[in-house]
Amino acid sequence: MKLNDYTKSREAFARAKRVIPSGIYGHQGPAEGCFIPTxxxxxxxxxxxxxxxxxADGNRFIDYMCAYGPNILGYNDxxxxxxxxxxxxxxxxxxxxxxxxxxxxxxxxxxxxxADWAFFAKNGNDxxxxxxxxxxxxxxxxxxxxxxxxxxxVSPWTQKVDYPGIIEEDVCNNICIPWNDVNALHTVxxxxxxxxxxxxxxxxxxxxxxxxxxxxxxxxxxxxxxxxENDTVLIVDDVRAGFRLDLAGSDxxxxxxxxxICFCKALxxxxxxxxxxxxxFLKNTMSSLSYTGSYWLxxxxxxxxIACIEKMKRLDLACVLQEKGQRxxxxxxxxxGKYGFDLRVSGIPSLFYLRRADDPTLMLHQEWISxxxxxxxxxxNHHNHFINAALSDEDIRETIxxxxxxxxxxxxxxx
Amino acid sequence: xxxxxxxxxxxxxxxxxxxxxxxALDSRAGEILGKKRMTVxxxxxxxxxxxxxxxILSFENGRCTYTECAPGSPDVGDAKIVLTFPxxxxxxxxxxxxxxxxxxxxxxxxxxxxxxxxxxxxxxTAYLRPKDEDLADPxxxxxxxxxxxxxxxxxxxxxxxxxxxxxASASYIPDGAVLLAAGNEISFAVRAENHxxxxxxxxTEETITAEMRFADLLTARALFDGKINSVASxxxxxxxxxxxxxxxxxINRILDRVALYLA
Numbered sequence: 001m002k003l004n005d006y007t008k009s010r011e012a013f014a015r016a017k018r019v020i021p022s023g024i025y026g027h028q029g030p031a032e033g034c035f036i037p038t039x040x041x042x043x044x045x046x047x048x049x050x051x052x053x054x055x056a057d058g059n060r061f062i063d064y065m066c067a068y069g070p071n072i073l074g075y076n077d078x079x080x081x082x083x084x085x086x087x088x089x090x091x092x093x094x095x096x097x098x099x100x101x102x103x104x105x106x107x108x109x110x111x112x113x114x115a116d117w118a119f120f121a122k123n124g125n126d127x128x129x130x131x132x133x134x135x136x137x138x139x140x141x142x143x144x145x146x147x148x149x150x151x152x153x154v155s156p157w158t159q160k161v162d163y164p165g166i167i168e169e170d171v172c173n174n175i176c177i178p179w180n181d182v183n184a185l186h187t188v189x190x191x192x193x194x195x196x197x198x199x200x201x202x203x204x205x206x207x208x209x210x211x212x213x214x215x216x217x218x219x220x221x222x223x224x225x226x227x228x229e230n231d232t233v234l235i236v237d238d239v240r241a242g243f244r245l246d247l248a249g250s251d252x253x254x255x256x257x258x259x260x261i262c263f264c265k266a267l268x269x270x271x272x273x274x275x276x277x278x279x280x281f282l283k284n285t286m287s288s289l290s291y292t293g294s295y296w297l298x299x300x301x302x303x304x305x306i307a308c309i310e311k312m313k314r315l316d317l318a319c320v321l322q323e324k325g326q327r328x329x330x331x332x333x334x335x336x337g338k339y340g341f342d343l344r345v346s347g348i349p350s351l352f353y354l355r356r357a358d359d360p361t362l363m364l365h366q367e368w369i370s371x372x373x374x375x376x377x378x379x380x381n382h383h384n385h386f387i388n389a390a391l392s393d394e395d396i397r398e399t400i401x402x403x404x405x406x407x408x409x410x411x412x413x414x415x
Numbered sequence: 416x417x418x419x420x421x422x423x424x425x426x427x428x429x430x431x432x433x434x435x436x437x438x439a440l441d442s443r444a445g446e447i448l449g450k451k452r453m454t455v456x457x458x459x460x461x462x463x464x465x466x467x468x469x470x471i472l473s474f475e476n477g478r479c480t481y482t483e484c485a486p487g488s489p490d491v492g493d494a495k496i497v498l499t500f501p502x503x504x505x506x507x508x509x510x511x512x513x514x515x516x517x518x519x520x521x522x523x524x525x526x527x528x529x530x531x532x533x534x535x536x537x538x539x540t541a542y543l544r545p546k547d548e549d550l551a552d553p554x555x556x557x558x559x560x561x562x563x564x565x566x567x568x569x570x571x572x573x574x575x576x577x578x579x580x581x582x583a584s585a586s587y588i589p590d591g592a593v594l595l596a597a598g599n600e601i602s603f604a605v606r607a608e609n610h611x612x613x614x615x616x617x618x619t620e621e622t623i624t625a626e627m628r629f630a631d632l633l634t635a636r637a638l639f640d641g642k643i644n645s646v647a648s649x650x651x652x653x654x655x656x657x658x659x660x661x662x663x664x665x666i667n668r669i670l671d672r673v674a675l676y677l678a
Binding site: 014023024030032034035039161163209366382 | 623624
């Protein structure tokens with residue numbers, strides 16, 4: 001198989017480093033993105049279509065990161081793009097918001113089981129931060145309970161005391177408990193009676209570097225019960241998993257109702273919008289917040305979001321993605337077994353997480369991932385992956401073929 | 416942002432704890448010490464609520480060894496010269512040169528402290544706080560950077576164990592051994608066990624679970640001096656990471672605090 005060359009990506013990175021902090025910052029950069037080793041990974045893209053992207057050197061990748069989630073229907077989906085184009089001709093960022101905003105909110109209220117209203121912003125972090133503000137404003141309490149291994153964005157309240165730029169006061173009201181630990185949950189309520197504004201959690205634990213963990217039977221229901229009993233707001237951060245488990249919300253998938261639920265990523269197939277949806281009793285509080293942004297009410301992403309949700313409904317997309325993900329993961333596990341490797345898949349198949357169980361250092365896993373990327377299958381080392389609707393049977397077949405070749409290379413190197 | 420007790424651990428275990436390496440790298444250190452045999456025990460009180468740092472420096476035939484001791488260890492009292500400090504501030508003052516220690520034991524041997532020991536620590540200071548013109552000499556640069564690397568690796572352990580924010584970082588480090596290396600010139604292994612950090616006496620004996628490797632000593636020096644950033648350097652391949660990344664990631668967060676303490 002041909003191995004990729006990244007000369008142009010590296011030239012672009014040298015340029016980028018001169019004018020951009022760390023060249024590419026954040027999760028899409030080589031450090032935070034865990035490009036291990038870095039020379040296996042492309043740094044910059046040229047274009048994308050369907051389930052593929054092409055890097056700066058023209059290498060094509062079957063993309064299992066989907067821009068870290070937003071690409072759910074396939075890059076450049078014609079229906080979403082057409083809706084966006086039509087709205088762009090009418091106007092996008094205008095002094096008075098477009099009525100697309102109302103239509104989008106109505107559609108979300110109609111689609112998301114726990115939603116009585118929708119509030120729009122740009123990034124997932126805007127939605128989660130809005131949820132925390134709302135919970136604190138409603139309860140007049142300070143403390144927030146998190147589940148260990150959480151990720152809810154990058155605002156100071158989401159970070160940890162040892163992160164650069166974070167001061168103790170930013171996080172001194174954060175309480176962290178283990179996932180799926182009902183006893184810890186009871187203890188935290190007992191020890192902080194009348195002080196907990198909110199519990200915030202992703203629908204299941206999709207932290208990095210460890211197998212993703214689904215909720216234990218009855219866990220969310222107990223969280224819900226305790227929140228109700230203690231007048232604590234229950235926030236579900238569905239930014240990452242939203243619409244890949246259940247179009248009605250991941251709380252619906254797991255059989256409970258959140259008070260506030262946050263969406264972004266897959267909401268508009270790559271158009272820039274996020275949404276915080278909530279229960280009626282929190283609507284007045286949300287109205288009272290001083291919380292807005294220059295582009296939050298832009299009309300084009302609303303039009304794209306409407307088209308995206310309508311198409312996801314038509315396709316029964318969550319089921320389609322889970323079926324594709326399951327087929328892919330079964331193939332990967334089988335390919336690993338041929339070469340004596342124990343590949344574990346965790347999480348929901350449409351958001352699968354991969355780990356080599358026979359390698360506690362993760363180094364062999366990193367070698368295997370790098371050999372896949374060099375051959376045009378874009379996996380990442382320690383983050384869950386994403387399935388999109390454009391992923392074809394042929395893509396899945398090619399991916400398994402590349403994965404098997406990569407396993408063979410790693411096996412030969414370590415035999 | 417920093418605390419004097421953690422600084423006293425760094426000053427003892429990392430700074431004075433680098434004297435053995437100095438003796439191994441620069442023959443002038445051996446000449447200063449001559450064939451003299453001496454042991455110096457140092458014990459620092461951490462205050463009423465916290466343990467303090469303790470260790471023993473042993474000198475013999477121009478060589479030196481350093482042994483970290485448990486807080487309040489009676490072994491310290493067996494040394495020929497014993498220095499005890501009622502507070503971390505007093506000990507840090509000795510390192511800064513603002514406090515003159517009076518031995519609790521071995522007063523008649525105090526000449527070792529004012530003579531060879533002081534000349535040895537002056538030599539160490541020349542390497543750890545180098546002048547730009549000295550760094551232009553490749554041999555000096557090499558020794559200075561290797562010593563600095565050692566101080567930093569040991570400081571990571573001190574901060575991860577003693578500093579409140581450092582302990583928060585260490586609480587996220589899974590058990591294992593993290594190799595910190597500069598090219599093939601020098602390497603250290605930081606061991607993590609139940610979120611307590613220690614420097615391995617021999618990295619080659621460790622089962623390495625993660626690695627942070629600087630391309631060479633130049634890269635290491637540039638990072639230590641704050642001239643390059645670790646995140647940016649991963650992108651251009653000057654720093655490579657692999658293995659159990661939460662170990663590397665959280666050690667990197669502690670490294671940020673090392674700069675605060677050593678400033």
